[in-house]
Amino acid sequence: MKLSSRSRYGFRAILELAVEYGNGPLQIKTIAKREDISNKYLEQLIAMLKASGLVRSIRGPKGGYELTRPPSDVKLSEVFITLEGPVVAVECLEHPEYCPRCTECVTRDVWAKMQSAIMGVLESMTLQNLVDKTKQGQAENYQI
Amino acid sequence: MKLSSRSRYGFRAILELAVEYGNGPLQIKTIAKREDISNKYLEQLIAMLKASGLVRSIRGPKGGYELTRPPSDVKLSEVFITLEGPVVAVECLEHPEYCPRCTECVTRDVWAKMQSAIMGVLESMTLQNLVDKTKQGQAENYQI
DNA sequence: AAGGTAAGCTACCAAAATGATAGGAATTTA
DNA sequence: TAAATTCCTATCATTTTGGTAGCTTACCTT
Known part of the structure; x- marks a missing residue:
């Protein structure tokens, strides 16, 4: 059971948006460059985030x-x-009628x-939690 | 993120073996019939269980x-x-060197x-736990 | 009004994983 | 030796994944 790159890329992308929240819109090419993801592929991932209402476009x-x-x-569950x-x-978790067998x-x-x-x-986690961790990590780097 | 039928079928198959543990070997066709899985497909799944050492063949x-x-x-983790x-x-969980980016x-x-x-x-769970639940479920059915 | 910039949409494609099916070889019991 | 059973390998159709490409639409700036 492995995580698709859809999720890995998608999370990184929405985290960029979260970090930048309040500073105006962020363009695909900016995110793509920062996160080193193909422009066009990222476009599709963000389209998913938009379709679900998590993200808005200008x-x-x-x-x-x-x-x-x-x-x-x-919440991260929404993104996931x-x-x-x-x-x-x-x-059978949603449709128990598919579950005639006892062992099943x-x-x-x-x-x-x-x-x-x-x-x-x-x-239990929100994007803000990740933003905080990110900034905290960066601050620690400054100290070094 | 959905579970493959490999896991669903495989778990049901090894649970059959667990229920029957101590009563001599169980044949593929028996399991296949009980669990309504293709004979030949099940053969491959059991081969995986055998390769990992969880199961032995005669x-x-x-x-x-x-x-x-x-x-x-x-433990169920082994089966999974x-x-x-x-x-x-x-x-990047096993090879953190693939993880240059901070947000990542x-x-x-x-x-x-x-x-x-x-x-x-x-x-936290073993096959025995599942066997117990299975038998418990069957007992309850008898009472009705 | 025009031009450029970005998102939006849709189609396409290659590679891998999934979920099988099939056939014959090897082994063991009776 | 014959039958039963596992073992091995190849094949295959379908779906998912990861990605590319190109045109369309909307909007801002000048």
């Missing part, structure tokens, strides 16, 4: 993207689900536990 | 497969990793937390 010159809500208001889809999707239902409990463990982590 | 007539260790001795590969594999390192913490949350669940 077209034309001086345009770009910005968060629609303050970073402290965006936008990019990666439902966490540990097992059909036992494994189902395992997947349910896994799911809530993951969601626990992602629900 | 060839020829009256042959089949059995757990190499008692179910109480098999065998079938699904390393949990939440992000290269912050997201890295998120993946690390996710990983240990998942492992926490899978390390």
